[in-house]
Amino acid sequence: MAKISNIIQQNLSNLVGSVSGQVGAAQGFAANLFNKAKNATQTNAAAAKILNKSPLELNDTSATSHMKQNPYEYGQVYYPENVMNLGTGHYIIIDVLETSTIGSDIGQYLRKGASAGLKKLGADGIATNLQKGVKTGRNTKLANGEDRISGTSSGINAGVLGSRHSRVSDTIVLYTPPGIKTTYMVNHEGTETGMLGDIAGVKSFTDLGARAAEIMSKIGAEAGQMITSLIPGAGDLKGALSKVTGRAFNNNVEMVFKGVPMREFTYNFEFVPKNRGELDSSRKIMQLLRFHMHPELGARNDFIVPSQFQLTFMYLDKRNMYIPRISKCVLKNMDLSHGDDSKFTTFPGDELGAAPVYTKMSLMFAETEIMTKKTMAEGY
Numbered sequence: 141m142a143k144i145s146n147i148i149q150q151n152l153s154n155l156v157g158s159v160s161g162q163v164g165a166a167q168g169f170a171a172n173l174f175n176k177a178k179n180a181t182q183t184n185a186a187a188a189k190i191l192n193k194s195p196l197e198l199n200d201t202s203a204t205s206h207m208k209q210n211p212y213e214y215g216q217v218y219y220p221e222n223v224m225n226l227g228t229g230h231y232i233i234i235d236v237l238e239t240s241t242i243g244s245d246i247g248q249y250l251r252k253g254a255s256a257g258l259k260k261l262g263a264d265g266i267a268t269n270l271q272k273g274v275k276t277g278r279n280t281k282l283a284n285g286e287d288r289i290s291g292t293s294s295g296i297n298a299g300v301l302g303s304r305h306s307r308v309s310d311t312i313v314l315y316t317p318p319g320i321k322t323t324y325m326v327n328h329e330g331t332e333t334g335m336l337g338d339i340a341g342v343k344s345f346t347d348l349g350a351r352a353a354e355i356m357s358k359i360g361a362e363a364g365q366m367i368t369s370l371i372p373g374a375g376d377l378k379g380a381l382s383k384v385t386g387r388a389f390n391n392n393v394e395m396v397f398k399g400v401p402m403r404e405f406t407y408n409f410e411f412v413p414k415n416r417g418e419l420d421s422s423r424k425i426m427q428l429l430r431f432h433m434h435p436e437l438g439a440r441n442d443f444i445v446p447s448q449f450q451l452t453f454m455y456l457d458k459r460n461m462y463i464p465r466i467s468k469c470v471l472k473n474m475d476l477s478h479g480d481d482s483k484f485t486t487f488p489g490d491e492l493g494a495a496p497v498y499t500k501m502s503l504m505f506a507e508t509e510i511m512t513k514k515t516m517a518e519g520y
Contacts (some may be wrong), residue, residue, distance in 0.1 A: 185259035217428065218313035219411065219421045230316040230460070235280060235288060235450040236432050237468065280308055283457035289450050290467050294509045305448040305468060310432075312425050316453065317407040324511070327398040335359065337392025344433045358389055360452075400510040405451070405466065411499040419487070419495055426476065428502060433471035446470060449505060465520045466507065473504035 223231050280288045289308065297303040333340070338355050361378050368374040382388045413419035421444040434446035448470055453463040479485060486494035510520055 157469070176446040215310040216306075216313065216425045217421050219418060219425060220315065221415070221417050221421065223313055223315050229454075229456045231454050232314050232316050233288060233450075233454060234312040234314065234429075235452070236310040236312070236428065236452060237289070237448040238307050238309040238432075239436075239445055239447055240304055240307065282459060286459065288452045288459075290465070292468065293507055293514060294512065298509075303468075304445070308450075309447070310428055312428060314409055314425070317409055319408070320453075320463060322405070323403065324401075326400050328395050329398045330393045331396040332391040333394050334392055337394065338389070338390075341392070361389065378413060400512070402509075403466075403507045403511065404472070405469070405505045407503050407505075408502070409501045411501065412497065413495075416459045422499065423495070426499075429471060429501075429503065430474055448508060451505065461519055465518065466505070467511075467520060468508050469505035470508060471503060472506050473502075475502040476500070477502075 153356075205218070282288060289306070290300040292303050335355055335358050338358070361381060365377045368377045378389065410417075411422040413422055432449070435446050436444040438444050448468045450468055451466045453460045478496040478498075479496055485497045487497060488494065509515075
C-alpha cells in the first residue's frame with residue numbers, strides 16, 4: 141500500500157498543491173478509504189477544502205464559483221468529484237463526438253420534418269414521440285462565447301460534405317495530467333535531382349554552356365550503366381569510371397519537403413477513488429473511452445467508424461491558451477493498469493465484483509488533420 145499512498149499524495153499535489161505526510165491504508169469501502177486518508181494526511185488549505193467540502197458548498201466569492209452548477213445539460217462525467225472547483229483551476233475537458241452517417245443524417249432530417257408536420261395537424265402525441273428520437277447537440281460554449289469544438293480546416297471533411305463528427309454525445313472532465321507534451325514535426329528528405337538538378341540550378345546561359353559537358357557525360361554514363369547491367373559480370377560502370385578519372389558524378393541531393401505527420405498526444409491519469417461516487421465516475425469514464433474508440437458493425441457487415449474526441453485544456457472558465465490547442469482526435473491506444481506494481485488491492489466486493497483501489501489509465505490520441513501556418517496562427 142506504500143506506493144498507492146504515494147500516488148494519492150501525487151494526485152492531490154497535481155490538483156491543489158503540495159500534500160505532506162502519508163495516507164493510511166484502506167480497509168473499508170471507498171468512503172472508509174477516504175476517511176482514513178483524511179485523518180492520516182496533513183494537507184494545505186486548498187487540499188482541506190477538497191477533502192471537506194462538496195462542489196456545491198464552496199464560497200460564492202471563490203474564483204470558481206461560476207462553475208458550482210453543472211454547466212452541461214446531460215452526459216457529463218468527471219473525476220475527481222469536484223475537479224472543476226480545485227484550488228489550481230486546471231482541468232481538461234474531453235468531448236466525445238459521435239459518428240454520423242449520411243443515412244442517419246437523412247433519417248434525423250425526416251424525423252424532424254415529420255414531427256413538425258404532425259404537430260401542425262394536431263397530432264401532438266405522435267409528434268412528441270418522433271421528436272424524442274431526434275438527437276440534439278450539447279452546449280459546448282465557453283464563458284467567453286467560444287465554442288470548444290474546433291472546425292476542420294483540411295482534408296475531405298473540410299469540404300462541402302462536412303464533418304461526420306459534430307454532435308457531442310458525452311463530456312468527460314478530468315484533472316490536468318502531469319507531463320503535458322506537444323511535439324511539432326515536418327518531414328524533409330534528401331532527394332537526388334540528378335541531371336534535372338544540373339539544368340534547374342544554372343545561373344545563366346554561360347553557366348548552362350559550362351555544364352553541358354557534365355550533363356552529356358552523365359547521360360552517357362547512365363546509358364552505359366543500363367547496357368552493361370545486361371551483361372553478366374560486367375560490374376558497376378560508373379564506379380569504374382570514378383576510379384579511372386578520379387572524379388565522381390554529383391547526384392545533386394536536395395532537401396525536399398515531404399509533408400506533415402499527424403500529431404500524437406499521450407496522457408496518463410490515475411484513479412484512486414475516495415468515495416462511491418468517484419468509483420462509479422472512474423468506471424464510467426473508462427467505459428466511455430473504450431466504447432467510443434472502437435467501430436460499430438453496420439447492417440451491411442461494414443464498419444461505422446469510431447467516434448472522435450475534442451480535448452480542451454481549461455483554466456477556470458476559459459481555455460488555457462498557454463497550452464497549445466488540439467484539433468479533433470481519434471483515440472488510438474488505451475492502456476489500463478489495475479493495482480500497484482507490487483500488490484493487487486481491491487475494495488470489498490459488491491454486486492459487480494471487487495474494484496481495484498488504484499487504476500492507471502494511459503491514452504494516446506492522434507489528430508485527424510495536419511497542422512499548417514493557419515492552424516499555428518490560431519494557437520495549435
